Amino acid sequence: MAKVEIQTFPDERAADFEAARTGALDHNPGDDAVSNYTINFGPQHPAAHGVLRLIMELDGEIVERVDPHVGLLHRGTEKLIEYRTYAQALPYFDRLDYCSPMCMEHSYVLAVEKLLGLEVPIRAQYIRVLMAELTRISNHMLNLGSHVMDVGAMTPNLWLFEVREDTLQFYEKVSGARMHANYFRVGGVHQDIPESVLAEMSDWLDNRLQLFEDAMSLVVDNRIFKQRNVDIGVVSKDDALAWGFSGPMIRASGIPWDLRKSQPYEVYDRMEFDVPVGTKGDCYDRFMVRVEEVRQSARIMRQCLKDMPDGPIGSLDRKVFPPKRAEMKQSMEALIHHFKLYTEGYHVPEGEVYVATESPKGEFGVYLVADGTNKPYRCKIRPTAFSHLQAMDFMMKGHMLADTTAVLSAIDVVFGECDR
Amino acid sequence: MSLAFPRYAERSDFLDALRRDHGDGIVAHRTEVGEQTLVVTREALVPVMRALRDTHGYQQLMEIAGVDFPDRAERFEVNYCLLSVTHNHRLRVKVSTDADTPVPSVTGLWPVAGWLEREVFDLYGVDFAGNPDLRRILTDYGFEGHPLRKDFPQTGYVEMRYSEAEKRVVYEPVKLPQDFRNFDFLSPWEGPEYRLPGDEKAEPHEAGGASPAKATGEPTRVKAKAGPGDPKTTEGPEDTGAGEPTNEEVREDARDPVAEKADHAGGKATDTPSPETREDAPAQPRKGDK
Numbered sequence: 001m002a003k004v005e006i007q008t009f010p011d012e013r014a015a016d017f018e019a020a021r022t023g024a025l026d027h028n029p030g031d032d033a034v035s036n037y038t039i040n041f042g043p044q045h046p047a048a049h050g051v052l053r054l055i056m057e058l059d060g061e062i063v064e065r066v067d068p069h070v071g072l073l074h075r076g077t078e079k080l081i082e083y084r085t086y087a088q089a090l091p092y093f094d095r096l097d098y099c100s101p102m103c104m105e106h107s108y109v110l111a112v113e114k115l116l117g118l119e120v121p122i123r124a125q126y127i128r129v130l131m132a133e134l135t136r137i138s139n140h141m142l143n144l145g146s147h148v149m150d151v152g153a154m155t156p157n158l159w160l161f162e163v164r165e166d167t168l169q170f171y172e173k174v175s176g177a178r179m180h181a182n183y184f185r186v187g188g189v190h191q192d193i194p195e196s197v198l199a200e201m202s203d204w205l206d207n208r209l210q211l212f213e214d215a216m217s218l219v220v221d222n223r224i225f226k227q228r229n230v231d232i233g234v235v236s237k238d239d240a241l242a243w244g245f246s247g248p249m250i251r252a253s254g255i256p257w258d259l260r261k262s263q264p265y266e267v268y269d270r271m272e273f274d275v276p277v278g279t280k281g282d283c284y285d286r287f288m289v290r291v292e293e294v295r296q297s298a299r300i301m302r303q304c305l306k307d308m309p310d311g312p313i314g315s316l317d318r319k320v321f322p323p324k325r326a327e328m329k330q331s332m333e334a335l336i337h338h339f340k341l342y343t344e345g346y347h348v349p350e351g352e353v354y355v356a357t358e359s360p361k362g363e364f365g366v367y368l369v370a371d372g373t374n375k376p377y378r379c380k381i382r383p384t385a386f387s388h389l390q391a392m393d394f395m396m397k398g399h400m401l402a403d404t405t406a407v408l409s410a411i412d413v414v415f416g417e418c419d420r
Numbered sequence: 421m422s423l424a425f426p427r428y429a430e431r432s433d434f435l436d437a438l439r440r441d442h443g444d445g446i447v448a449h450r451t452e453v454g455e456q457t458l459v460v461t462r463e464a465l466v467p468v469m470r471a472l473r474d475t476h477g478y479q480q481l482m483e484i485a486g487v488d489f490p491d492r493a494e495r496f497e498v499n500y501c502l503l504s505v506t507h508n509h510r511l512r513v514k515v516s517t518d519a520d521t522p523v524p525s526v527t528g529l530w531p532v533a534g535w536l537e538r539e540v541f542d543l544y545g546v547d548f549a550g551n552p553d554l555r556r557i558l559t560d561y562g563f564e565g566h567p568l569r570k571d572f573p574q575t576g577y578v579e580m581r582y583s584e585a586e587k588r589v590v591y592e593p594v595k596l597p598q599d600f601r602n603f604d605f606l607s608p609w610e611g612p613e614y615r616l617p618g619d620e621k622a623e624p625h626e627a628g629g630a631s632p633a634k635a636t637g638e639p640t641r642v643k644a645k646a647g648p649g650d651p652k653t654t655e656g657p658e659d660t661g662a663g664e665p666t667n668e669e670v671r672e673d674a675r676d677p678v679a680e681k682a683d684h685a686g687g688k689a690t691d692t693p694s695p696e697t698r699e700d701a702p703a704q705p706r707k708g709d710k
Contacts (some may be wrong), residue, residue, distance in 0.1 A: 071558035076576075078543075079567055083574050083602060114425040114453055125424055241479040241505070244532035257505050263426040316421075343603075351452050354501050354512060355425055356482070367485045367499065380485035382501070387482075390535040419558060 036064060043072050047150050047405040050415030054392075054404070061401050066393045070386075073419040081379040085345035086112055086186060089376060094180035096381065097417035100139040102131045102171075103359040104417070105184040108379075110265055111355035111366040112186045115348050118320060123311040124188035125266040130304040131174065131183065132266075132357075133297040134201075138167035139360035139412075140290045140297075141212070147287055147409035148219050151228040156215040163212050166204055173197045186346075187321035188314030202305045205298050216291055229284035233395040233407040236281060243394070244387035247362025248293065249411065252278035252285035259358035270307070271300045283410035290412070293360075320346045345374040359384060361412050385411065385418035429508040432456070434476040442468050457512045465515050466524050469500070473529055478502040478511060481526065484536035486544040488570045494518045496546050500526070517546055525550035543568035575600055 019025040041054035048054075051072040057065040077096065081089040093108050094101035106128065113120065145160035168178045174193050175183035183190050219225050235245070240253035250257050258275040260268040276292035278285030315321040322341045323334035348370040356365035365382030388411045395407050438458075439446060445464020450457050460468050472478040483501040494516040502511045517523050525548040526533045537548040538557040545566035548554060556563060560580075565572055575594050583590040 071556075071560075074558040074560075076567060079572075079574060083600075110425045113423070117423070117453075119421040120424040121421055125422070128424075242531055244480055244482055244530065244536075246482070255505065259426060262505075262508050263428040265426040266424050352457075352499075352512075353453055353455055354483070354510065356510075357426065363482060363503075365483055365501070367483060367501065369487055378485075378487045380483070380487075380499075382483040382485075386535060386539075387532050390532060394531075 041404065043069075047408065049146065049408060049413050051419075052389075052408075052413070052415065056396075056401070056404070058401060063396045063399050063401060063404065066396045066404075068389050068392050070389060070415070071419050073415040075420065077420045078379055078381060081376055083375065085374045086348060086376065087341070087345050089379065090184070091180065091182045094182055095416055096383070096420060097139075097359065097361065097364070097414045098179060099142050099414050100135045100360045101179060101181050102128075102135045102183060103139075103357065104364060105181070106132055107355055107357045107359070107364050107366045108368075109184045109186050110357065111353050111368045112348060114353045114355055115351050115368065115370050116186070116320060116346075118187050118315055118317060120188055120266075120315060121312045122267065122309055123192075124313045124315075126304050126308040127189050127193060127313060128184060129266050129268060129271070130193075130201075130301055130308070131189075133300045133304070134167055134170060136297045136360040137209075137294050137301075138164055138171075140294050141167065143360075143409070143412045144216075144287065144290055144294075147406075148225065150405040150409045151225060153219060153222070153225065156219050159211055159215040163208065166208055170197070170201060170204070173200075185314060185321065187317065188312070192313045198305055198308070201301070205301055205305075209298055212294060220288065220291065226284060228403075228406055229287060229410070230282055231280070232283045232399060232403050233410060234280060234282045235391070235395060239391075239394070240281065243391040245362070245391070246384055246387070247358065247360070248286055248289045249362060249388055251276060252289045252410075253281035254278055259356060259363060263356075265357060267304075268300075271303050273297075273300050283406045286410040286412075347372060347374050348376075354382075356382065361385065361414070361417070362388070364417075381417075381420055383417045383420065385413040385415070389413055389418060428510060430454075431504075431507055431509045434472070437475070438468065438471060441471060455510065455512060457514055459514045459516075462515050462517060462521070462523055465513070466526060466529070469502075469513065469526050469529055472502060472511070472513070476504075477506045478504045478509075480505060481530040481532055481536070482510075484533065484540055486540040486546055486568065488544060488568065490570050492516070494521075496544055498523055498540060498546060519545055520547075522547035522549035524548070527551050542566070545569070 016025060020028060037058045039056050039058060041052075041056055042048040043051045043053040045052075053069040053072065055067040055069065056063055075095075077092050081092055084092075090105060090108065093104040096104045112118075141160040141164035145157035145164075149157040171181055172178045174197060175181035175190065177183075235243070235249070235253050237253050237255055240250045240255060245253065246257070254277055256275050256277045259265075260271075260273075261275055273296040274292075276289045276296070278289050318334075318337045320341075322338050323331070327334045328338045350370055350372040352367070352369045354365055354367045356363045358364075362384035363382065364384055367378075367380035367382065368376055369378040371377040392407065392411070396404060399407070435449060442460075442464050445461050445468055447459040447461060448457075449459070458468070480503040481500060482503050483499075485499040485501065487497040487499065489495055489497065495518055497514055497516050500513040502513060503509075504511070515523055523546060525537055527537065527550065534551065534553060535557060537551050538554060540546050541548060541551075541554050542556040542558050543566055559567065565577065567576065575596060577594060578591045579594045580589055580591050582588070
């Protein structure tokens with residue numbers, strides 16, 4: 001074992017510090033000259049919510065400048081999609097924001113349907129809304145939990161993970177996969193939800209979601225939690241617009257903008273729900289907007305469960321939506337359609353669309369350029385976290401180093417989506 | 421059954437005012453699948469965007485998306501997706517550029533454009549004049565090339581792994597155990613246009629082209645290239661597709677090692693004929709083949 005030599009470097013101010021220790025100097029020599037100090041945060045840090053690297057310039061403990069380095073999780077999703085058929089591109093969307101997979105698929109299937117001009121059965125639309133709202137609850141459970149954990153509370157996170165686990169169970173019951181569901185399809189959804197699962201979901205909403213309220217009762221009026229969040233990272237209405245904010249971030253700043261309300265897709269125009277709005281635009285408002293969104297999502301889910309009609313769960317256009325497997329065993333035509341759809345896929349007419357939905361984190365958009373073949377010519381994904389994270393520098397200016405985690409959690413950033 | 425995609429307000433009142441003030445700058449305006457696109461010149465981009473933001477109520481810049489069309493003279497398209505929260509409307513503003521001409525930056529209008537432009541610069545190599553911080557953003561530190569260009573291979577050029585021997589991450593040229601398989605699923609019966617590589621000059625729908633011509637009226641008579649009487653000529657290696665002999669140089673070495681060494685010292689080119697000269701030369705049996 002080699003002996004480790006510890007070297008100490010002589011400091012030209014060591015004499016002053018020694019004088020201060022013995023009482024010969026009446027003030028702290030450290031206050032005489034302070035120069036800015038740059039630290040590196042991440043890319044592996046439990047409060048970074050993934051692989052984020054922040055270069056922070058500090059004046060003492062005050063943050064002067066933040067330079068977020070993103071792209072550490074860049075997997076070239078957009079490039080890969082250009083080499084896949086439309087159906088093959090879908091699973092990549094689950095892997096963008098892996099905390100709300102179905103909401104990622106949602107924008108993509110709607111974009112393709114818009115280009116195709118494809119009509120979707122009402123039951124499929126209800127199922128999609130139901131699952132999108134379940135996803136929103138699932139996402140917010142993770143974000144709210146990690147937010148309180150980042151600012152020092154432990155218990156609520158564990159309770160919220162219980163609820164999140166339930167949502168993942170529903171994911172598995174509905175799609176067969178806990179996270180990467182690959183459930184939405186162009187023209188509908190992959191499989192129908194059994195009546196028993198719908199009943200279970202309804203039961204869960206009535207009984208189990210109380211756990212979320214219990215967890216929130218520990219947090220929302222907690223003095224320490226408020227001290228860590230109120231007046232931290234305040235964003236005004238004008239700034240929120242200029243920095244391209246969306247979702248809970250823009251609503252916390254006081255702009256009642258929700259794509260489900262203003263640009264309704266699917267059957268959201270039949271749903272009754274309120275859009276929570278913040279008053280000050282700080283981290284506490286963002287937190288509380290998400291808390292209220294969970295309640296509103298539960299409300300939408302109840303309406304979906306109540307009003308969901310019977311009927312097909314996918315488009316009847318056999319040139320786009322594959323036939324049922326049982327049908328395929330009997331009918332030659334169904335077999336041909338099945339074969340064609342799973343090899344060649346469908347052709348999407350030439351054109352370009354930008355379709356955005358209200359994902360749990362904000363406006364998640366897909367800009368799709370089709371050239372008439374069975375593969376997208378270009379599929380640009382508009383992540384929410386990209387714009388929000390860019391505003392980090394401006395939100396952090398003048399705050400303490402410890403507020404970084406609160407601001408970061410309130411952004412609700414997931415790097416699978418940010419880096420694509 | 422109903423259409424499911426997001427529905428927003430229809431709007432065209434801003435067009436006349438925009439045409440009046442920036443008539444030269446607006447190349448085209450079109451509405452496709454219910455979405456409005458405004459094509460503007462590079463010079464007019466910033467004034468038009470300023471008018472859209474300040475006069476016509478497009479408060480938010482949601483996205484800047486680059487698209488690469490290698491066939492066009494100005495191969496890159498830059499799409500700005502604008503959102504009006506007061507009019508509940510979306511508008512797409514489009515400019516085109518090539519690899520050398522910069523697009524004026526809109527960071528002065530929307531601070532969010534900073535990263536969005538960095539991303540287009542990173543992935544396509546489009547230059548934005550006036551962006552104060554045009555660094556790469558999504559790709560690796562020290563990455564070369566612009567990965568979303570159509571001529572950039574899907575696999576990239578370098579791969580990275582952790583070397584246990586060197587105790588650090590090493591970069592190596594991509595080695596694929598198997599080529600990337602890009603299946604051509606397009607059905608030749610449903611009339612897709614085939615653009616086969618190396619066949620760019622041919623019209624795909626012409627007789628003998630890659631895509632079959634649509635049947636219109638008189639059937640077109642396709643003249644056979646080779647009649648039945650013509651002898652089949654597959655003597656040369658270029659006909660068989662056998663490719664270049666790989667070890668010619670080595671064989672020369674083996675034949676006359678001393679002279680070959682002298683050649684290498686003098687930097688003399690080897691006498692392997694290049695594919696161009698082989699094309700015209702009479703087919704000859706390959707040296708070394710029995």
